[in-house]
Amino acid sequence: MVVAHEGAVRVALLGCGVVGTEVARLLVASQRDLAARVGAPLELVGIAVRDVEVPRDPVVDPALLTTDAEALVDRADVVVEVMGGIEPARTLLLRALARGAAVVTANKALLGQDGPTLYAAADAAGADLYFEAAVAGAIPLVRPVRESLAGDRITRVLGIVNGTTNYVLDQMTTTGLELDQAVKQAQELGYAEADPTADVEGFDAAAKAAILASLAFHTRVSVDEVHREGISSVTADDVEWAGQTGHVIKLLAIAERVDGPDDGVVVRVHPALVPLGHPLAGVHGAFNAVFVEAEAAGELMFYGRGAGGAPTASAVLGDVVTVARHRVLGGKGPVESSYADLPVHPVAQALTRYQIHLRVADRPGVLAQVAQVFSTHGVSIEAVRQGRASVGADLADLLVVTHAARDAALAATVTELAGLPAVDNVQSVLRVEGA
Template sequence: MSANTKTLKVALLGAGNVGSQVARILLTDASALAARTGARLELVGIAVRNVDAPREVEIPRELFTTDASALIRKADIVIELMGGLEPARTLILEAIEHGATVVTGNKALLAVDGPTLYEKADAAGVQLSYEAAVAGAIPILRPITDSLAGDKITRVMGIVNGTTNFILDAMDSTGAEFADALAEATRLGYAEADPTADVEGHDAAAKGAILASLAFHTRFALEDVHCEGITGVSAGDIAAAKEAGYVIKLLAIAEKISVPTGGQNNDDGGTFTTGVSVRVHPTLIPREHPLGAVRGAYNAVFVEAESAGELMFYGRGAGGSPTASAVMGDVVSAARRLVLGGPGRSDSTIEVLPVLGIDAVKTRYYIGMDAADQPGVLSKISALFAENGVSIETMRQTVHRERDASENGSAASAELRIVTHRASEAALAATVEAINGLDIINSVTSVLRVEGV
């Protein structure tokens, strides 16, 4: 290596599971990184809350400091892996003001306040990179921003939370109920002691906002994402989906759609508004679909583009080493830019598409209900669907509880499982409300969307 090789000073904020692995790579792979970037990457310090806390990776103690602000002022590249909103947000803004390139994996912060951070970085002419914020080691953000920059993405569907995919896969494989599958995920370390962010869909929603922002060149925040978790998915839903050839996954979906302007219908020749819907919810998807085959705690993102067609990105979505790989990809890219000179790369926000709520979405639906097993039930239900403009694709009936009419005078009850053709959320809501009003219906047990057909 030449004596004139440039040195770039790197500050690391956080030394948890991912941060420790990033420090290990910077310290042990220094020569290889220099060859790839054209510069020495010198780790000048690691900001932590407790310098004496035990860590899985052996790191020289003299690198640790509790003064993050002082460390930032020394750095050309700041890697933020602290997580949470504060002090991460304040420290990233300090780094941007200092003129440092910032690499972060903080999906929660980007989902809540990403637009502010992007604008500050653009104004300062520095780069803000965050490949590790979505889907761990899977290289998805750079392909969207670089490889597909000349194409038009129409839809992104992703399994972006490994915990929920492990739970749903276990339910599908073993027939377990949600609580039992969650307990197993916790025992194996896939689920946190408090799994709320995962099982209620919040983690996936944060990643969905980031994916949508890049795919559609419009800045989306967490509040723009419709979010439903998997706690209501039952073993019965899983079994019925399997019988019909589907598997249930928690999907983050971002898609560009057109809706009539001013309440016009599609047949009156009126104008349309194009916007983006971002949603997270449990979804039935055909077992033969590429996303249907994603097992365990793995992640996958399925992209549909006008020219490229359908693309699939698959890999480990979490863990110290896989996520550190994504972080270091951003670091190497940023270091190369600093060596060559030039402004920071923008997040390519060139459109301002409106956010469309879940009501604007049209898709297929799966509806489960518990009904009386008596003549005329199916015809009454079919008539209600037709009255509300929802067409039934398939209907399955299973008698699951027989009663002796001679003893209590009650009839048997049955499970009905219905999959519809494409319909609007409004039509579906009206249909479910009408069904609930029938005296032959004991309860509507589940309403799930169907994608990938």
């Protein structure tokens, strides 16, 4: 149990799941070191839970548990939120900020959906709002983007920000599993929830992409403005074809500037083909890796564990130490920077490349018909690979890789290809990134 001290910084913990339990453990086990780093003791004054009778890890002192989250918030200097979800988290954090308490949160869904409301409340109260753990777990990423690179111009952020989908795709690549089999394995290992929708359909990655884009481009980006595609349509056949062409499939979050007359940003999450020689191709298991490209700093890579109780708690405690130090020594962290207010464009404006797998009639002249469709839409072909289809003696597989073009032109090309009499079906369409 944390012993109260005069002049201590009072910490309230909202949520006691895997991450909350680990935060509580670290506050207890490291209280001497944390006090030395802060300049005053950290006193855990309570842990808000839905049911105090639920069996918990022995590290959690039952005397600290309460169902009265509002009363707990009202007597804390620092409120740590790891309960997740939109409500009651939003109401409790706004209550904390209104009374000047510092807030540390790992809630990417809330920040992605309604971050500006929290930023405005923090600014109005002169309170700290820190959220390193909301993106990429233990990887120090949020602070470098919003503080270390504050004097630079970031042009692109690209990476793997969801450990569950990276594990699933990695297993499909290395063992040949189908998607549902790999997801089941991830669930058995604790990498995926019983309902894996948030991960598999890209919702988790989209929330993180919105947060990173907002910080990188000084522009408010909500999760609703992020183009989102999950991995549910990725098949073992797609993975095999990727390997044959020197790629692996990764679920990527990409936020980038679109310069020119339509200056703005495009933010997207989707599965993509990554060349085997690219560093992201070597990110295995449940690890995360993010590239940040800036005009002066160049290309920076951040890599590490993106999920799990201990890694996430590490990021949470780092924020707790920072905001507690501010309360002891004075000062305040950075406020929201949204001065650029760039328009957020749809994915149609993105400049990207496609790899299109077609099953076509195996007869002369078909390739010319396909090439004409690409030409009609102003899309240049980089490479074509053809082989006999595994089914149907009169069918052939055609793999077409394009040069970079606007996503709108590429999508229109695919639509027209699907309607050609010579095209039996469009087997798959994947963007190519990192080449």
